[in-house]
Amino acid sequence: MRHDFLLEVLLEEMPAPEIPGIMREFAAKFEQLLADHRLEAESVEGFATSRRFGLLVKGLEAEQKAVEAEVVGPPWKVAFADGAPAPALLGFLKREGLEGFPPEQVYRIENERGEYAALKRQVPARSATAILTEALPGLLQAVRARKPMAWGDGAGPYIRPLHGLVARLDGADLPLTFLGLAAGAASRSHRHHGNAPVPVGAPADYPALLQGHHVLVLPGARRLKILEEAAGLAASVNGKFDPHDPLLDEWVYLAEHPIVVMGRFADRFLQLPEEILVSALRGHQKAVPLRGMDGKLLPRFLAVIDKPPCDAGGIAKGIEWVVEARLTDASFFVTHDRAVKLSERVHQLQQLSYHPRLGNFLQKTGRIMELAEYLAHQTGRKEEIPELLRAAKLMKADLASATVAEFPTLQGKIGGLLAAGEDLSREACEAIYDHYLPEGSDGPYPRNPMGILLALADKMEAIASLFAIEELPTGSSDPYALRRQGNGMMEILIEKGQDLDLDLAATKALQLLSGILPVDQERSLAALRQFFRERLTFVLQRRGVPEDTVRAVLEVRACNPYDAFLRAQAIRQYREEGEFINFSLAFKRIRNMIKEAQTHEIDTALLSEAEEHALYEAFIQAKGAFLAAFTERNYADALKAMAALSGPLESFFGNVLVLTDNARIKNNRLALLQAIYREFLKVAQFSHLVVEKAQYR
Amino acid sequence: MNLQKIILSLSGFWEERGCLIVQPYDLEVGAGTLHPETFFRILTDRPYQVAYVQPSRRPADGRYGENPFRLMKHLQFQVILKPSPLEVQELYLQSLRHIGIDLDQHDLRFEEDNWEAPTLGAWGVGWQVLLDGMEITQFTYMQQAGGMDCRPVPVELTYGLERIAMFINQVPSVYDTPYSSTLTYGQVRLWEEQEISKYYFEVADVAETARQFDFYEAESERCLGEKLLLPAYECVLKLSHLFNILDARGSVSTTNRTNLIQRIRHLAFQCALGYAERGKA
Structure with missing residues (x-):
């Protein structure tokens, strides 16, 4: 059997910027609770307005899934005496309430402490009602505002003073108590629509029920309403509203029933620096200035109010009055500041503490x-x-x-x-x-x-x-x-x-x-x-530069960010190429090989094997091309020139023994590898790149 | 409704709900919170309800009477309810209706705005109340005062009287607000704003003000030594005001700012602690 479940927490106005976090955190904790208690639900949806938050859960299982659990008893060697349960085992069964448990179902396990007697028992399935009643107070307490508060005689601390709790499992109240308040069936209507009790019936009907009392509990519904109204009002004056406006998120949580209103201000304020006009509207009034199709500001703004459906014209007039006052104030500052030259203000900085x-x-x-x-x-x-x-x-x-x-x-x-x-x-x-x-x-x-x-x-x-x-x-x-x-x-x-x-x-x-x-x-x-x-x-x-590439380029030189960026870009471009990958692997091998060696100089007369000669020749050639590109900071070409060495390096490692008994030959071969290493280390520490050997195509 | 009617009407409203109605404190203060009827009363565990008007002096906010919204001195109507009643928001809305604001015709919202007075080790959680987008009240559940938790928790309502009067009368400048049925706010107060702004910004004797700061600091300490809390606290109020004057004169030397605030804070703390201990005895 499955239930629908509604939990609604009624509080005084919460800080708008924190509400989405509170809503999501609570829903996440609830889902974790279900998982921890082996309860399943078809859906869990969080909701919140400025003065309520909660959950709407559909298809919640009425009972936990039944499971078997292993219980570990006394050490195996004292569990039985002559094939019959010994006192240690009987005592254990009694403590667990399992008297009469068939001894043949007791088995031996081995854990880190030794051999023990164990058995499987059925874990009784608890009801969702019992689990939620027990766990929800803790869950509610765990949802915190940045600044929790106390009120009254010292109630709380909580997000804001708590006014009500609705907990409905289908048609019944959950016997839940939180901060001394018992859950009931009464939600509340909009503050400006009586602020009156609204009895909740079935959880699934809750959003529509509250909508009837002018509360849009789902943030998505409020966002949609705001967007539609804002677009319509903007269009009516040939203006446009940006649906990604940063104030939109705040608007959604400032109201239970948002209504967008449009106001206008005197044209003369358009002569204020645009920055000040916009800042005064947005910062102080949380109003969005409208722009025309040409991007220029119009003497219009949009604001959100929180009212049941009403004739908002009068309110818009009121907001216009406040905006007018703000802008007059702003004009005052601008006039005041323009009266003194900026250069004459420099000495005033003496009065202003930096630290x-x-x-x-x-x-x-x-x-x-x-x-x-x-x-x-x-x-x-x-x-x-x-x-x-x-x-x-x-x-x-x-x-x-x-x-x-x-x-x-x-x-x-x-x-x-x-x-x-x-x-x-x-x-x-x-x-x-x-x-x-x-x-x-x-x-x-x-x-x-x-x-x-x-x-x-x-x-x-x-x-x-x-x-x-x-x-x-x-x-x-x-x-x-x-x-x-x-x-x-x-x-x-x-x-x-x-x-x-x-x-x-x-x-x-x-x-x-x-x-x-x-x-x-x-x-x-x-x-x-x-x-x-x-x-x-x-x-x-x-x-987007991968972590290993960042490490590789910064290890060799980190003081010039743009240069590091160019090197990282070149590596990003080449790192999937087979030649480059093989070169990086060879580079890593070289690094390990020369790690402890002393520095040596190459003596061409000592080059003996064909692959050794070939590598040397290839290196001299690659180096020329590499340096030409490197000095131009054409790191892509530099890497290309360098990667051309991957073939000769592979043949060299495949056919030439570096650590030979002849010390002079060995040191000369190390010298060749050191020269290669030193040269290409100018771009990056390629051995940091996490690469896997590529297949030659 | 003119300004003085609003004051009378609010006083009546809160008087009927059990508040003691006291008069403004007779020293310069920057906010109604500094009135001893708030500062000390919130420190004890005894229930208390009080309301009063407090002129709040903020030298740096002076605008020579030229700015239609900024005042060197404005009027606050302050209500303290301890413990905060659960229905305090509704009570507050009723008080607005009582002074003639038709809430059905306006948008009223409670937006987060917490309050903090570091000099007094006091802070609270609350809202600015916006009426059609204009801040008309600061609404605060005091959480700590004098560095101590407030229990029971007082709620403080601070109505901005000029703002409310401007709104109700829909006038573009505070100076056009009707103060009484015959006089405007400007006729009553403009002169004061002009002269005292000029004094704070241009004339106040910085060196002497700084010397007075030192004097009242020593005096406050001396009173604390004599266990005279209220006189010690009056010196703290003097210190806050002297600090504000120095600030308006642009002469709170940079590094000195933190230092001066800490000195005031230290004394305010001593006063608060002394009072709280006396309350326990």
Whole structure:
């Protein structure tokens, strides 16, 4: 027999961003519970709104599957005396409630402690009712919010104050108690539709029943409703709504019965910098600005309200009023900030602490300027230095602006916009605007070379200075987002094809700190090297480079991320080729062979066997082609030239004994292998590649 | 409904539900939570219900009376219910209906917004209440105060009175809000915003303010030594306000910020601990 089961937990409003996790975690724990108790169900579906979560289970078995279990008794040698059960066995049967168990069904097993008597017994099948009643309180308690809370006289801690519990197994209530509250059949209607008890009948009818009381319990249903309404409203003003808008997820969990409303704001606010307009709407109001088909902003926005069906026109007016207030406020900041030149704000950075031990933002700006100049030298952009330095000097000044104080996520962008009021090239303004980029793993990146230099200098300064005072990221804690900044550096260098020696740049960044605090250069540099290598490993893998390839390329040189990326790409391209695979295997063999040998020089006069001569000739030829391609950083061709040695190497190993008795011959052969090894190690430590011998076609 | 009617109406509503109605504290505070009727009362295990208006002074929020939404000093209506009743959300909604907000015509939501005052070792879990997208109330279940668990758990409702009055009257600037049937908010308070903003941002004597900070710190310690908790706490309120002035003057020297906050926090803790121990005795 099978049942349907419904569990609904009614609480006060939960934090929207946490709800999907709470819902999924609870459903997963429930499925685990079923598995642990050998209960099967046709389906388990989690649901949640802002103030309820739970499960709808269909086709739940009424009883566990019956199984036999082996029970181990006393040691075999004391279990029987003269073929009859001895007291040790009889006592054991009594303790297990198995008096009268047929002794001939007791058998001998051997485990790590010796020989024992054992028997098979039927494990009684328990009912789903019994199991759920017993296990669900623990399961409910195990679902946690990031900040659990207590309420009343000290009830909880729990996600939010608990108001009700519905537990229905088909038509009956499960006798469940949790946090002192007994489960009943009464769910609740929408807060703004009476917030009244709704008696639940059969579990399967629950979603439709609640819908009748203006609660859409399934997130999917709410998402669909939002998407349809948003698309319709957008279309009505020739605008478009992005169905992947990041606010959508939050909208789904902010409401029990979402209604999308459209509002408009005065055209004059379209003159605000778009960044500020968008940020004010999204950040504060959780409203999505609409764009026309040409991508330009319209004086319209969409917002979600949580109401039973109603005439939402009045509410839209109310939201418009609030939005208007917000935008007026934003205009105030913009006007205020435009009244003072950005360059006049630079000295205010003195007031702004970067870190108690690292001084203020003016000092930090000074370090970034020096680092940017250094990077310009390193990357061949010397002629841009004067303009670069003027941009670098202004790049943090927006932190002293009212707009950034109000919209912190617009840091950099505001600076870029305000810089337009300075005597600065467009490229320099864009560079300031972009210098916090990239924010995520797939860009966007700084638009121009100057922006790249500023972004790199800013991140390198932050990472190196915090490493110098040992504020390192540990485990899941990275309060200064150093990992994200490190990843950002790698992404920029790779994406923009920019060569840079991170070792040298980090050394420079550490030297710049020597004026304000004692720095253990060697120790900090070692930690930074390790950190950058980890970041590069992470970024390369995120870009699809296999772990073994990352290890192979970084082992020989990790300080130039773009170069490492090029080498990794070439290996990815070739690693499936038979010649390349065989070369890698031979390389591994060479490595093992020369591991303990001293270094020797090749003496061509000592080459004796034909295959030895052939390998030498092939090597000299391959080396020429290899080096030509290698210096051009055409690593694909370099690998091709190298892999051509796989045949000669195979013949060599097949026919020539390297470790011969003649020491001079042996050393000469080792010298040949060492030369090959040294040459190709310039690209990667090929012995790290996990490859299997290929069949020649 | 004008601002003073809203205040009278809310006071009446909570008075009828058993709250003691007290008056604003007569020292500068940044939030209604700092009123001793909240700060100390939530520390004991005795049930308590209280409501009051508290002008909240935040020097750095001053805008010379030029910004239609920002104020150097705004009015909070503060309610403390200890223990938090299970139906507190419904009570709160009733109070809104009581001051004339027709919830059927508006969208009201409880969105996560936790509260924390590190200087007081206090934090809570709660929401900002949004009315058609505007934050009108901070709703907090206090979890810890003075570094100690709150038992029973108090719930704190902080109504933003200007916001609510602006909303009810649908005026674009706080200064246009009717304060009474004849006077606007601007007529009553604009002058104060203009002059005191200027004072905090431009005129306040930094060196003397810093000296006063040192003085009130020593004074607070001395009172603690005499087991005079309330005077010691009044010094803490002075310290918080002096800190806010220094901050508005842009002269809380960078490294000093954490340091000043820690000094205030240390004293506030002592006051809270002393009171909690006295409650147990």
